Amino acid sequence: MKYKRILLKLSGEALMGDKNYGIDPTRLQQYTQEIKKVHDMGVEVAIVIGGGNIFRGVQAEKSGIDRVQGDYMGMLATLINAMALQSALEQGGMYTRLMSGIKIESVCEPFIRRRAIRHLEKGRIVIFGAGIGNPYFTTDSTAALRAIEVEADIVLKGTRVDGVYTADPEKDPTATKYKTISFQEVYEKNLNVMDMTAFTLCQENNLPIVVFDMNVAGNLSELVKGEEIGTLINSF
Ligand code: UDP
Secondary structure, three states, rough: OOOOOEEEEOHHHHHHOOOOOOHHHHHHHHHHHHHHHHOOOOEEEEEEOOOOOOOOOOHHHHHHHHHHHHHHHHHHHHHHHHHHHHHHHHHHOOOOEEEEOOOOOOEEEOOOHHHHHHHHHHOOOOEEOOOOOOOOOHHHHHHHHHHHHHOEEEEEEOOOOOOEEOOOOOOOOOEEEEEEEHHHHHHHHOOOOOHHHHHHHHHHOOOOOEEEEEEOHHHHHHHHHHOOOEEEOOOO
């Protein structure tokens, strides 16, 4: 196994599947199966899931909602996704814990670093909900920060694109994919991997990132075994 402890970042939008809003049950089941594969291999799994399928803070301003209020709404949206994922994983036979960046005691534990590490050591899948708990951040930043805090080996960013390209492959057909790329080069070429806060956290703490297509069955487990899937971003 190449990675012993991973932080898997899933976007809320990915959970939407082909729908326009909310959670696609088929997609939820697919993700559960993919996560189970790596969990069965003995990998310690922490997960951060976004909330873009339900609410995004930046959209709020257009509807007359204050930005900060909108961000809190976004954080609660991530928690809804996290609860759905937790339930699906448990139905799949895995032990899980949901830890929140905002205290919601009746629903989940607050994030406590040492406790999170203990859960992982015991083989429980830990989902970090409600982001960092502060407005003006994203779930990518949450993924980077929590990965550093729990000493994960890597952030695996599961998206619908299979890696980092020279240009946006959905707009430019001549775009080519990088197998590996350094933090420095991503920065210099202004490539879109994560927002800058998240990206800088990874770079400064030598935390590698892999961007990969989560919607291809087997990708996650192959990646963890050490196969070259997606794009690896590292210090090199
Ligand atoms: N958010 C926040 N602080 C955090 C994490 C998230 O304010 O630490 C809010 C922010 O408004 C963001 C929303 O939650 O737009 C949903 O998260 P994100 O957009 O990162 O989800 P994704 O794009 O991955 O679905």
